Amino acid sequence: MTRKTPSKLILSLSLLACFSTCTCHSSANDEGAGIKGLFVFGSSLVDSGNNNFLQDSMAKADYLPYGIDFPLGATGRFTNGKNVIDLLGDHLKLPSLIPVFADPSTKGSKIVHGVNYASGGSGILDDTGLIAGHVISLSQQIRNFEKVTLPDLEAQLERRSRVVLPKYLFVVGTGGNDYSFNYFLGKSDSNVSLQAFTANLTASLSQKLMKLFNLGARRFVLMSVNPLGCSPSVMLNQQISRNGCVQGLNRAAHLFNTHLKSLVDVLKSEMPGSTFVYVNSYKIIRDIIRNPISKGFKDASRSCCEVASMNEGGNGILCKRGGRACAERSSHVFFDGLHPTEAVNAQIASKAYESNLKTEVYPTNIKNLVNSRVL
Template sequence: MTPKTPSILILFISLYLLACRSAICSSHSSAIKKEAGIKGLFIFGSSLVDNGNNNFLPDSRAKADYLPYGIDFPLGPTGRFTNGKNVIDLLGDHLKLPSLIPPFADPSTEGRKIVHGVNYASGASGILDDTGLLAGHVISLNQQIRNFERVTMPDLEAQLGRRSRVVLPNYLFVLGTGGNDYSFNYFLRKSNANVSLEAFTANLTVSLSQKLKKLYNLGARKFVLMSVNPIGCSPMVMTYLRIRKYGCVQGLNRAAHLFNSHLKSLVDVIKPQMSGSTFVYVNSYKIIRDIIRDPTSKGFRDTSRPCCEVASVNEGGNGVLCKRGGQVCAERNSHVFFDGLHPTEAVNVQIASKAYESHLKSEVYPTNIKTLTSFIS
């Protein structure tokens, strides 16, 4: 037995060292993965994802920098068009980003403040340049992308000491736009009278596709595309048309559904043209529509009325935004809509959660954000 002892001891030592090496390698691999993970968000779009850019546009009528907006947000009214956090804030929570994403238009958004991303979204804007003109000054999607290219990219390179094309694959590029192109453009402008809904939607999709390719050519690789919400179910529309409770305008919803179908298809069409890119299409239309159809099972009660007191046209409002200093409902978590168009934080929680980890392709396609972020460049 004695002569065999050294051999057994050597075997144990070898196994121990092998296990240690494996643990070290595993730990080292995890450290690399953590270091190479998602660094932040760059956001483009409309009021659904705007976090305060319109605050800095003096002649814009699309603002949410007053109470009751932000009534449940830690910083109060900040320009978010809801009572608390919007979808972008909540996605940031899921991604464990260390801070809120700053709005581009804020003069202080520079230097180290931009290393986890920047929000360029502008309330009332759309995919088309002429969408939003009814609200005064807005920042078009084209201009939002120019702001990213001409201002943020050079600053980001200076902060990180690396070329943008090297670091941008580790950021998510979120686009939430399109609804205003229908609500405040196609259905309101007389110039669109002879343009079919199908032709308008096809043009909208082509325009968005070109903008995605622009961002790709600048270095973006990971994209999140938010669908258009069921705009035909908004209190703004139902109040204007005097529709009964729980009714929805199918014409507007058909337009949203048509665009969303094009947007989902675009994911499959454009990906082969953009080598190395990954996409997530988030069907917020379905998520909200499911809540409206069966609110009780999801913790909601009121699916048709705005939570806040909306300023009417006679009061100098537009039937969309909350009245400045107006009344607000007490049970905000039970309402689908906070004002005449925008969802409450409770709905945003549902959208962000499903966007991040749902396994239903009817809600996220072709995968969820959690899976997308595992593709580390």
């Protein structure tokens, strides 16, 4: 319960805080609660429509029932409404949605609050996602940021990128496809153990994060891999364990997440002046699945939308084009065969922003991250 304080006193305290820390901003909308915007990298969980512009990609969500609850309709977000990035933007009070890089209009003044480079089907490794046709690898996403966005951003803000980039959050959500569409499909060397593959995957991601750091990034949000073995598309075709999920896939996701969390501590020392938040969306979703009623959900195992099967020319994951969607979408954990509903995304974003549990966010939450000082 908050204590009411006279408005003049609030103003005086606010001014005092600004002068003492030298971080006073002209408006909340201008800086987004301490930051200016988001640069987003990763796969379909954070893709807001880049794949719409890839003609030969099969990993698209630019059709109904995707976006059935989104104000702009089917925009390429792999869910019924907002994805985690949209919802984080709401928490951060950003003035607009983050535009996608592949849209030709994403330039000039449209990029000052960030850009989304994520591509559904992509992974940390360059060869991940080839099964889905054309996807934008994480390496290419970072090149797009470096070669195209940075010069434009410097021109727009009339300042060097290394000066302005600490005011942005760099959100990275990737890794799951490297298991689902690479390792477990036998795309990598079959003699490589899961442990060795994961170590290589983590090392590759570390190099890419270091690249962003060298370009000027200082505030990072790393999203864990979700519980892959609990997705409806997997459970339809695999031997399910006693707790309702395919443990082989979950074990791989958990192993990667353990490495990713450890990477936060390692990179903190290797990247002077940087700050990190590891968001354990694996645990957040797993907790919902284990006890859905207590979290406000009714169905934690079935897809909300009608999924296109292999026999129908689909992949058993994505919604059927123009297919049916369940009426109570907010009570479902999964919208299609893999991706969470907006209701789940809202819980992930909320916990990422303000949870005080280190099992959910480590070592702190995003709210604290955006208010921290960087060098």
